[in-house]
Amino acid sequence: MRKGAAVRQAYKTFTTSIRHFLILAVTVVAAGAVIASTSDPASANPKYAGIVIDAKTGKVLYQDNADAPRYPASLTKMMTLYMVFEALEAGRLSKSTRITFSRNAASEVPTKLGVPAGKSITVEQAILALITKSANDASTALAEHLGGSEEAFARAMTAKARQLGMNSTTFKNAHGLPDSAQKTTARDMARLGIALREHFPQYYDYFSTRHFTFNGSRINGHNNLLGRVKGVDGIKTGYIRASGFNLVSSLQTGGKSIVAVVMGGRTARSRDAHMTDLIQRTLPHASTGADSMLIAKAPSAHPVVVASALPQTAPLPPERPELPITAYAQDDIASGESPLAKAVAAKSSVDPVQTASTPVEGWVIQVASAPSEQAARVILERTSERAPSLLANVKPFTEMFEMKGRTYYRARFGGFESKTAAWDACASLKKAKVDCYAVQN
Numbered sequence: 044m045r046k047g048a049a050v051r052q053a054y055k056t057f058t059t060s061i062r063h064f065l066i067l068a069v070t071v072v073a074a075g076a077v078i079a080s081t082s083d084p085a086s087a088n089p090k091y092a093g094i095v096i097d098a099k100t101g102k103v104l105y106q107d108n109a110d111a112p113r114y115p116a117s118l119t120k121m122m123t124l125y126m127v128f129e130a131l132e133a134g135r136l137s138k139s140t141r142i143t144f145s146r147n148a149a150s151e152v153p154t155k156l157g158v159p160a161g162k163s164i165t166v167e168q169a170i171l172a173l174i175t176k177s178a179n180d181a182s183t184a185l186a187e188h189l190g191g192s193e194e195a196f197a198r199a200m201t202a203k204a205r206q207l208g209m210n211s212t213t214f215k216n217a218h219g220l221p222d223s224a225q226k227t228t229a230r231d232m233a234r235l236g237i238a239l240r241e242h243f244p245q246y247y248d249y250f251s252t253r254h255f256t257f258n259g260s261r262i263n264g265h266n267n268l269l270g271r272v273k274g275v276d277g278i279k280t281g282y283i284r285a286s287g288f289n290l291v292s293s294l295q296t297g298g299k300s301i302v303a304v305v306m307g308g309r310t311a312r313s314r315d316a317h318m319t320d321l322i323q324r325t326l327p328h329a330s331t332g333a334d335s336m337l338i339a340k341a342p343s344a345h346p347v348v349v350a351s352a353l354p355q356t357a358p359l360p361p362e363r364p365e366l367p368i369t370a371y372a373q374d375d376i377a378s379g380e381s382p383l384a385k386a387v388a389a390k391s392s393v394d395p396v397q398t399a400s401t402p403v404e405g406w407v408i409q410v411a412s413a414p415s416e417q418a419a420r421v422i423l424e425r426t427s428e429r430a431p432s433l434l435a436n437v438k439p440f441t442e443m444f445e446m447k448g449r450t451y452y453r454a455r456f457g458g459f460e461s462k463t464a465a466w467d468a469c470a471s472l473k474k475a476k477v478d479c480y481a482v483q484n
Contacts, residue, residue, distance in 0.1 A: 090287040090307030092229040093317075095325040098237050098293070098300040101337045104325040105303075108229065110211065113306045115227040116281030117177045118289050119219030121235050122200045124173055127166065127185055128243040129203075136189075138167040147193070148183040152220065155180040156257065164257075170246075171255040175264035177280065179218040186217035193217055204231070207238050207338055221283050229304040236278050236291045236302040238338040250277025250293070267315050268292055272322060278302075280311075288314040294322055299329040339478075406465040407457040410472070410479045416441050419452035426454070429475050433468060 092108035103109075130136040141163040149160040156178045158164060164172075169185050172178035183193055190196025193216055200214040209231040215222040240247050253270065254263045265280040274296025281289035288308035294301050303321055308314025410426050413419040423439040434456055442453040459465040465481035472479050 088287075088307055088309060092306040093304060093321065094229045094233050095301055095303040095321055096233045096237065097329045098240065098295075098302050098337070099330045099332055099334050101335065102330070104301065104328050105321055106230070109233075109304075110228050110230055112211065112226045113228060113289075114221075114225065114283060114286035115212075115219055115232065116283040116286040116289050117219040118227070118232055118279055118281040118291060119200075119214060119217065119225065120173045120177060120182055120281075121232070121239060121279050121291065122204065122214060123182050123185060123217045124170065124249075125235065125239055125243075126189060126196070126200060126203065127170060128239070128246045130189060131166070131246065132243065136166050138165065138170075140166045142166060142169050142181075142184045142188050144180060144184045145187055148180050148187060151179040151183050151218065154178060158184075168255075168257060170249055171252055172257065172262070174249055174252050174277075174279070175255055176262050177265060179220060182218035183216075204235075207234060209234055219281055219283065221285060229306050232289075232291050232304045232306070233302050234338060236293060236304070238340075239278065240293060240302070241336060241338055242340050247277070250279070265311075266290075267311070268318065272319055275322075282311070290314055290318050292318055292322065294326070296326075298331040299326060300334070301326060301329050405457060406459040406462050406481060406483050407455045408459070408465050408469050408472070408479045408481050409453055409455045410477060411454045412451050413454060414449075414451060416443070416452045419454040422454040423456070426456075426472070426477055429477060430472055433471050437468075 090113070092111050092113050093105065094103065094107075094109040095105040096103055127136065131138070142165070143163040144158045144160055146160040149158060154176055156164070156172050156176065158180060164181070164184075166185075169178075169181045172181040173185075186193045186196035190199055197214045197216055200217070201212070204210075204212040204214065209227070212227040212231045213224060215225040219225070239250070251269060252264060253266070254261055256262070266277070268275045268290075269277070272292075272294070274294040275292055276295060277293045278291045286307065288311050289306045290304070290308070292303045292305075294303070301322070303318060303325070305314055305318045305321065308317065411419070411422045413422060419441045420439075423441070427434050427439060437456045437458040439454075439456050442455060444451055444453065456468075459468065459481075462481065462483070469479045469481050
């Protein structure tokens with residue numbers, strides 16, 4: 044009996060140990076799965092891409108597949124809205140301008156407002172419809188109003204993306220519905236989010252809209268982080284089957300500012316949870332210093348449809364960090380209110396850079412375009428100050444040109460002996476964070 048009892052006790056001890064081991068093993072595996080799903084979603088999800096950028100300094104706080112091609116889905120509407128805000132700023136639209144829906148716009152698939160062909164809504168209603176409901180019909184109506192056709196507007200969107208430094212993005216429509224050629228990256232979407240904040244602070248508050256009323260009905264937004272995560276003030280959600288669930292989030296709190304992108308979520312809930320986790324993990328590492336202008340702004344005085352032709356008509360460089368001269372319109376310069384106006388006023392009596400007002404023949408480099416000759420000369424002077432030895436033996440000059448009845452001035456340096464010399468000069472300027480391109484005059 045004693046021997047049998049001993050055997051039973053030994054067996055009991057053995058089985059208990061095995062059970063405890065199995066429980067521990069399952070716990071470890073489960074914990075590993077949770078960690079993988081939050082801290083390394085790319086390992087389990089081939090559609091995933093993410094990035095978090097300090098919007099004050101441009102420092103990347105997190106990235107995973109940030110430059111891999113992805114479908115933007117309704118994040119596309121961020122660029123549609125950028126173009127609308129640009130038109131509002133330039134006076135080509137007002138918030139009360141009526142946008143008529145064509146048959147093409149009215150026939151877009153949901154989500155949509157459902158406005159019949161021939162009927163219209165205001166620009167402000169269209170903006171709110173894009174931000175909350177992500178209305179595809181309103182997106183197409185805006186595109187046709189501004190670009191003449193959705194195809195022309197998509198070309199303009201792509202050209203604008205290049206001007207903003209979004210070099211991996213191609214748009215084929217204004218809403219983000221499936222198109223195999225419409226691609227972007229998480230990094231480009233973060234760049235666009237920052238540009239919207241920097242360039243249009245007067246309109247950016249629209250992105251914090253959680254609902255609005257249309258035709259007596261309340262339309263709720265899709266951005267679930269608004270009001271739930273402290274400091275989140277926008278920006279946009281997106282989903283098509285090919286992309287998964289996408290989200291660009293902006294957060295400003297405690298003197299810190301970040302823009303984060305999550306693409307390829309399996310569900311809206313898991314995407315939101317991962318975004319919240321990224322915000323919580325990266326925010327402690329964000330700067331509390333002064334804001335920096337991270338995305339150089341291209342001029343917006345010409346009609347949006349011109350953007351589709353920019354690559355053939357001596358465009359601005361895609362980026363001009365630290366030379367945001369063209370962020371100010373001619374009226375701002377005349378009024379004396381902008382930093383550019385102050386810079387022009389300070390140099391108007393004595394101009395140390397003797398610029399020609401006629402084109403210089405041969406190979407030249409262009410560093411910017413500006414809405415006035417004075418502004419172009421200021422740009423030339425600042426560029427000369429940043430690279431005095433490089434530009435010592437070439438001649439700064441301005442060159443007037445017109446687009447759609449408006450006059451602009453190119454800021455250029457001429458007198459390079461060859462194409463190679465001009466290209467090398469541009470390469471050196473880019474190292475000094477001055478963007479440019481070479482062209483033969």
